[in-house]
Amino acid sequence: MAENNVDYSAKIRGVVAQDLLSGRIDLLLGWEKGHYWWQSRPLFARDQADLERLAWDSFCAVNLSRYLVDELKENKKVGVLLKGCDARALNRLVQDNMVPRERVIAYGLPCPGMLNYAALLEAAAGRKPDGIAEENGQVTVRGGGVELTVPRDRVLLDKCRHCLYPNPVHCDQLLLTPVGERQAPERFSAVQERESLSSDARFAYWEKQLERCLRCYACRQACPYCSCRECFVEQEQPRWLSKASQPSENFMFHLIRAYHGAGRCIDCGECQRACPVGIPLQELNRKLIKDINELYGHYEAGLDPGQEPPLLTYRPDDPAAFSEK
Amino acid sequence: MIKSIKKEHLAHLWERLASNGPLYLPVKEGPALLFKPWREGAAVDLETVSSTVSPKEVFLPRDEVYMQFSRAGQKLELHPAVQEPAGRLIAFGLRSCDLRAVELLDMVFCRKEPVDEPYAARRENTTLVALACGEPDPFCFCTAFGVDPVNAPGADVQAWWNRDDLVLEAETARGEALFTLAGELLAERNAVDRPERPATTDFSLPLEGLPKRLKERFDDPAWGRLYRSCIGCGACTYVCPTCHCFDVQDFGHHARGQRFRCWDSCMYKEFTVMAGGHNPRLTRKERVRQRFLHKLQYFPENYGVYACVGCGRCLRSCPVNLDVVQAIRALGGETVEQR
Amino acid sequence: MSSVNPLLPYQVRLLDLITETPDIKTLRVAGGNGVPFDFRPGQCAMLSLPPVGEALFSITSSPTCTDCLEFSIKQVGSVSSALHALSPGSELGLRGPYGNGFPVEDLKGKDLLFIGGGIGLAPLRSLINYCLAHRADYGKVDIVYGARSPADLIQRVEINERWPAEPDAAVHLTVDAESPGWHGHVGFVPAYVSELAIAPENRVAVTCGPPVMIKFVLKALEELGFTPEQVITTLEMRMKCGVGKCGRCNIGSVYVCKDGPVFTLAQLKNLPPEY
Numbered sequence: 028m029a030e031n032n033v034d035y036s037a038k039i040r041g042v043v044a045q046d047l048l049s050g051r052i053d054l055l056l057g058w059e060k061g062h063y064w065w066q067s068r069p070l071f072a073r074d075q076a077d078l079e080r081l082a083w084d085s086f087c088a089v090n091l092s093r094y095l096v097d098e099l100k101e102n103k104k105v106g107v108l109l110k111g112c113d114a115r116a117l118n119r120l121v122q123d124n125m126v127p128r129e130r131v132i133a134y135g136l137p138c139p140g141m142l143n144y145a146a147l148l149e150a151a152a153g154r155k156p157d158g159i160a161e162e163n164g165q166v167t168v169r170g171g172g173v174e175l176t177v178p179r180d181r182v183l184l185d186k187c188r189h190c191l192y193p194n195p196v197h198c199d200q201l202l203l204t205p206v207g208e209r210q211a212p213e214r215f216s217a218v219q220e221r222e223s224l225s226s227d228a229r230f231a232y233w234e235k236q237l238e239r240c241l242r243c244y245a246c247r248q249a250c251p252y253c254s255c256r257e258c259f260v261e262q263e264q265p266r267w268l269s270k271a272s273q274p275s276e277n278f279m280f281h282l283i284r285a286y287h288g289a290g291r292c293i294d295c296g297e298c299q300r301a302c303p304v305g306i307p308l309q310e311l312n313r314k315l316i317k318d319i320n321e322l323y324g325h326y327e328a329g330l331d332p333g334q335e336p337p338l339l340t341y342r343p344d345d346p347a348a349f350s351e352k
Numbered sequence: 353m354i355k356s357i358k359k360e361h362l363a364h365l366w367e368r369l370a371s372n373g374p375l376y377l378p379v380k381e382g383p384a385l386l387f388k389p390w391r392e393g394a395a396v397d398l399e400t401v402s403s404t405v406s407p408k409e410v411f412l413p414r415d416e417v418y419m420q421f422s423r424a425g426q427k428l429e430l431h432p433a434v435q436e437p438a439g440r441l442i443a444f445g446l447r448s449c450d451l452r453a454v455e456l457l458d459m460v461f462c463r464k465e466p467v468d469e470p471y472a473a474r475r476e477n478t479t480l481v482a483l484a485c486g487e488p489d490p491f492c493f494c495t496a497f498g499v500d501p502v503n504a505p506g507a508d509v510q511a512w513w514n515r516d517d518l519v520l521e522a523e524t525a526r527g528e529a530l531f532t533l534a535g536e537l538l539a540e541r542n543a544v545d546r547p548e549r550p551a552t553t554d555f556s557l558p559l560e561g562l563p564k565r566l567k568e569r570f571d572d573p574a575w576g577r578l579y580r581s582c583i584g585c586g587a588c589t590y591v592c593p594t595c596h597c598f599d600v601q602d603f604g605h606h607a608r609g610q611r612f613r614c615w616d617s618c619m620y621k622e623f624t625v626m627a628g629g630h631n632p633r634l635t636r637k638e639r640v641r642q643r644f645l646h647k648l649q650y651f652p653e654n655y656g657v658y659a660c661v662g663c664g665r666c667l668r669s670c671p672v673n674l675d676v677v678q679a680i681r682a683l684g685g686e687t688v689e690q691r
Numbered sequence: 692m693s694s695v696n697p698l699l700p701y702q703v704r705l706l707d708l709i710t711e712t713p714d715i716k717t718l719r720v721a722g723g724n725g726v727p728f729d730f731r732p733g734q735c736a737m738l739s740l741p742p743v744g745e746a747l748f749s750i751t752s753s754p755t756c757t758d759c760l761e762f763s764i765k766q767v768g769s770v771s772s773a774l775h776a777l778s779p780g781s782e783l784g785l786r787g788p789y790g791n792g793f794p795v796e797d798l799k800g801k802d803l804l805f806i807g808g809g810i811g812l813a814p815l816r817s818l819i820n821y822c823l824a825h826r827a828d829y830g831k832v833d834i835v836y837g838a839r840s841p842a843d844l845i846q847r848v849e850i851n852e853r854w855p856a857e858p859d860a861a862v863h864l865t866v867d868a869e870s871p872g873w874h875g876h877v878g879f880v881p882a883y884v885s886e887l888a889i890a891p892e893n894r895v896a897v898t899c900g901p902p903v904m905i906k907f908v909l910k911a912l913e914e915l916g917f918t919p920e921q922v923i924t925t926l927e928m929r930m931k932c933g934v935g936k937c938g939r940c941n942i943g944s945v946y947v948c949k950d951g952p953v954f955t956l957a958q959l960k961n962l963p964p965e966y
Contacts (some may be wrong), residue, residue, distance in 0.1 A: 061673040062555075064489065068673035069581040089672050093583070145383070226645050233648045239381050241405065243617070245585035249671050261622050264769055271615045272414040279383070300669035304404055305383035349635070418696055421741040421784075428702055428782035430739075466697040466934050567943075570963050597938030600698065600931045602742040609742045613698065616937070624939050626744070626929045627768025630902070632942075632966045642941075642965075650944035 076211035094349035114195035115329025116251035135195030186296025189214035246298035371441025404594030453593030482507035491664025496554035586617030731792030739784025752830025753820035773868030881907035919957035
């Protein structure tokens, strides 16, 4: 994608500029470059000068749909650039009545997967990379006078490795050509590995992972399904959760959050990407997705806004493990 | 006094130093690098320049019980929590930016009355070993704040790499006591030149006179744009070496329990909300402004120095790349925006 | 180095619990030797009731009252609710005093105008009783006090009997709306202040109450000719430590817990409007 970044960005800019300048939308949510070539951060564009900074490259990982909840309080109509995962996030927010769909113009961006700076560093084998070029599923990392080429799959963000829906669904306008099906590895492999452990070993594994949780709640704040106006974490009367960073409290937070996402998590992986200490939160989410699939039949959250999440509907033949016991 | 140890013998050194009390050093846990007490098998990493989370937790733990309570009928007993017999703490491998941050925390907790006894006790009881930086991380900009990456004032021992040797120079009596504890594991060494000061970016930040300009720009519309990307998590505050806000909570039931303090973040909306519901810092805009002004205006007004050390942790960890450099660039200049 | 953790409370006993209004009670507490610390009017203290927590309240008794500390507390949060539910004889935790308090030295020789609304009388009461106890040091005392209804007025013995009986003192009571049995003034506090038109010469106004009341009282005082240096108010913020370290009660570089809660209007005008 890199060699065409400039063209793509210009093409996107051209389309959204028309809508922004004509007043069809009051605000465009997109991305602009950060301090570094490997950072693209949210852009809140209101005029042509803002749009000049719009960038679409392999580092636009931030899911912008979550910003709609707040921005629609101040703007009548908001345009938003959405990757495959972001588009399903929007569908979820619409299903939860957090975002009125008619006040959003969703511009779809087929996504080849976003790149991981840490993986690029590793690929640079000790040299300091100062840029990349991309061609035919290969990424060339430049640095220290040397160029090293690696398959794109090797340097993807964790959250993109198992992507099943790189092309945005239910958008108002698709801005670029759809990308082809990706050969994604089986996404439940880590879950199956954990399931094969004894419960003691599984507990030890999670205790070790969750021990480093800072309780910064970046996972929750980045998450498109965590849209409760007041989270149980902050409720004081009664207080469900202590701020002590004890194993019991860390487990309580992450498990309640994962269960709350059952059938609603779109597996976008923003939680794991946002986590400053790298807790593999997608494993927890995928365990719930796998269980839901096994108990209620295959369900992909956010894919079809007309199809209610299984735990928000009732069917007489739903499994009733609790009442049977 | 200068001594050294070969890289391959460091595991022995860790074991020795940990025999006398907790030895905190940078340990790899998953993809994160954290200051943790050394344990057999810990993945110590002295190469990576800055830890994911700053070493402030050595002195200001994420949570810390300081009171026990018990109640029988109308009688209430309140006791200071019994501190675990810690022995002497050693914090090994702090970088120059981390040391400067400890100095800033000292200003708040030790030098301003009343002295914060739990912090001061831990601080008093800790030997600090600073490690000079070789190649800086791309996120580093400590030189902008006058930090010298290879020389950390305030350290008890200054260490640096000389090829595969870790060279250590004792700067204080505590440092010499650490040499005594290490004993024969450290070899005598003639004076070795300290490493060259590496080049870091300083982002050409307009720091001269910044607090005054920020004060004038409190109502600047630029704040209204800067905060928008903030998602309201506390990642920046928790990885930051100088953020030190805390909360006090009780844990337990009517008859018995504990009171502890724990990290808290000015980025959370609950941070300032009052019992009746009024919140003086109601939106993310006020909260983002508070965090950056605390570092760049309020702390300098109260203590005469910036509360940023250029460690770059917020540049690395913010999920949406909203960091202190971006704030200084957006609001550090002369122009007050009219909009 | 101090060896005492400044966050550690100690036990005191609840002597009595007086119901002032449907949602305000006055707690009278004392340690083994009565009042456990020296303090100035306008200072605060942290009351603890584990495992519910602790919260900061202004001390409503005057330092001249030596048998106990008094706190008038409105039931709004979990700690205040738990304090309201205590029975006399119960023990609770206390630490303090915190904050700067009122500038009692600077006020000497001045006429005083106190303006309180609802629970906002609590910090003022400490200063009023202090000034009345040192009567010769202070000039005329006017007290304007209002609440939503007659049932919401606190310290009724003092506002109706004791204070009006003091030499050179007047109490002007008001309630927001007409009420059966109420023959006094009706109307909001700021309007009453304008109506009374108390002259600003050699006078200092001290006000405390709900934010909206303070806002309009400040405006009324300005119209009467009070300068920002002649107006004193107290602020309230969420606090945890009380000693300027936990980081939540700052307004700009000022910490309300230790640099406040008492500010002149001139000082407030120099601070960001974040309170």
